[in-house]
Amino acid sequence: MTIPAIRVQGLTKRYPSGTGVHDVTFVVPAGELFVFLGPNGAGKSSTIKMLTGLLTPSDGVVEVNGVDVVRDRTAAKRLIGYMAEQPFLYEKLTGREFVTFVADIYRVPRRTRIERSESLLQILEMTDRADHLIETYSLGMRQKIAIASVLVHQPPVLFLDEPTNGLDPRSARTVKDLLRDICARGGTVFMTTHILEIAEQMCDRVGILDQGRLVALGTIDELRDRLGLPDASLETIFLQVTGYARPIDFDLFTSSGYGEPLELDPDAASA
């Protein structure tokens, strides 16, 4: 039997304020690009943190390539590359030093590390800025260095939280191509995004989380069939399964007109 890249069984996270993630179960086979979607506050971050060993589940099992993430975190982390929505970087290191640091922590042999980091920096168009301090980087550059550091040790399973965040269209395309290529070569990508067009273009399968529960799981075609919406876009599917209804008629602006100046009463301010 083939061991799945990610196996999640009955994953639950309870907080003092309530249950954040409720009995989530799914399997991601090796070589798949799985996109994890959900409205703000649905529990995506909690789930991804539990999958990467950063948060202890209240219940359930998480395995990466057959390794229990809770019981053997260090071994599991060797198999994982994780990039947070706001990447964790050392500001006082240069981009190249940072990629080298991560590669050394994963014990990538020196020659391999040099080859891989140089080609990654080149692919991501960061060679010119690689010797500048990270603290001088723009959001997009930080994202690229984070991606390079995640890929330099070529982990079998990648967890990426909004990987195209802050990237210009050209770089975003490069990253998308890179991720598809990784999956074609047997790697597994688990990513979240709020840009549904990207998800639709890239994903093999999609999981949609709403209020801590997995409300949809499958390929986009499977979800279309299940909902009886043969031509629906992923956006329509997403809105349908998360129960979106346009709540108001935006009459907020109609009473005084849009853009009319407001009067501020100084007495009211100081009262």
Add this chain to the structure above:
Amino acid sequence: MRPGALGGGRGVVAILVLVLRSRIRVGSRQIGAARSRHPIRTTVQGITLLVVGLTTAVTIALVSRLLFSVVTETDQHLVFAAFFVALLSAGIIASSGAALQSIYLAPDLPFLLTMPIPLVSTFTSKFIETLAGTLPIGFIGFWFLAGYASTTNQPILTFLVGGSVLLAYLVMLTALGIVMVAGIARVVPAKRAWTVLGIVSLVIVASLGVWWATIQRDDASSGLTPGISIDAALHAGAAGMVANVLQAGKHFEYTPLGWAARTIAATDGPGLAAWSNGVAFASLSLVSIVGAWWLFAITFATGTSGFRTASAPLPRPSRPIARWTAAGLSYLPVQLAALVLKEWIMMFRDSRRLTGALWPLGMVIVYTINLSRGSPAVTDPAGWGFWQSIGPVIFLPWATSLGTAVYSVGSEHRGVHLLRTLPVDSQLVLTAKVVAGVVPVLVLTTAAAILVAAGNEATLTQLGLVVLFMTWSSVGFVTLDTCASALAPNFVADQVQRTLRLKGRIYSLGAGAVFAAGTVLVVGWALITVEGQPPIITSVDLTTSVGFDPLGWPLAFAGLVISGAVVIASWTLGVTHLDHILIGDAP
């Protein structure tokens, strides 16, 4: 005024009230949140603050009473002038730091800029925030004033006048801080502001130190003759100190600080001259506000955009140095070497982190200079006389470590989340931090110790022992302080000094004291073995009275057990806490 801004004085005040009210609300909610999240810690911190505050207040008042009980009425203003000068360096450092933080680096500034708020309201609210940063200076001033008033039976008017003068002094300090920061923001790239500010502060402190040293009266210690009683020596020392204070005051008698001093000292006999001094000082204070506002207004846009622009021109860091260091670490396991290299790069490129090392560095320099000259109390510089002269140098690593290693875990800041994602365990991370901390402390303090030993005509054996002791001391104290840094790190603190919470500091000092006691025993045993028993105990036959030689192996054993136990206990605690940080749910 920008389009859409409220016009008129009332509008400016209304907006100011709104901004200040929101700032106070944010501050009180932060305190409330801390209290509800960590009730015990907040209570302990509150009690500690109260105790430290009371102790400081009483000490300042006592010093003030001592000074004013011995000076004549005509010299009282000189004491105040010297006091204001002494506060000046601390005041400028406090106010410029507060100005940088509250004006140019404040997270709310970009938001305020987009609002139709008159610049004068923004300036005033930020001026008040900066002024709040100088309150500790005001606290010291108040208790000094209280000491003066109680000693010289001053009327209540003294507090009113003195309080007003103090307020004007703080306002002037605040304005000066803003002017300094505005100037810095005008000429240097944004990211360098802290470094420049640190250098400027260091220059101010050093200049005042040099000035103080040069004005010391030669006859200040003339009362200290051999055979003098302790009381007489203390009296002579105090008299010398008072003479130096008056001497310092005289240098500033006719400056604005002298005006402020005269105003306070003359409140019980208000002559026209005294009041004119007060009016002149208050006017100068107002002028300083106007000056600060003017400079703020003309440099605001440039300074702020400079601070906010991520692409401020910065030179490329020195890669060869990083490469050589990496080559030097190649004999270590690859993960350990990577962590140590990262630690060093972060340590030496982060000027804010280096500010923690400023005072230990100063201490190393002062001790090196002082101890190199030998002790006048030591008549025979050979044997035990040598160790008597250079003894304190063995504890330099403790002081240095207290300014560097104690911040090693907390200064990870957001990087701790990266460590949590990487396949590293707490033993490895802590080992890397200890190695990274030991090397600079060992190199710096051993170099200082060798200089001191050479200055005291050390023999080769003594030099070897010095190096051995420095290694023992550096490894021990740095290990303890690194472990202490894992006990209560504060990853969200901006200032390096705040990256370790009170619990960690107390542990660090306590464990350090125990290790120091163990070190004294081990060093004592080593010296007795090499130099023989010290002259003071050679006449006592300890073996006969105790039944065994307590200065032989039992001394070494006791020292090793005490030192070893505290290091092992600290390591275990450090690893446990770091484990919780790295694999727990939230650091």
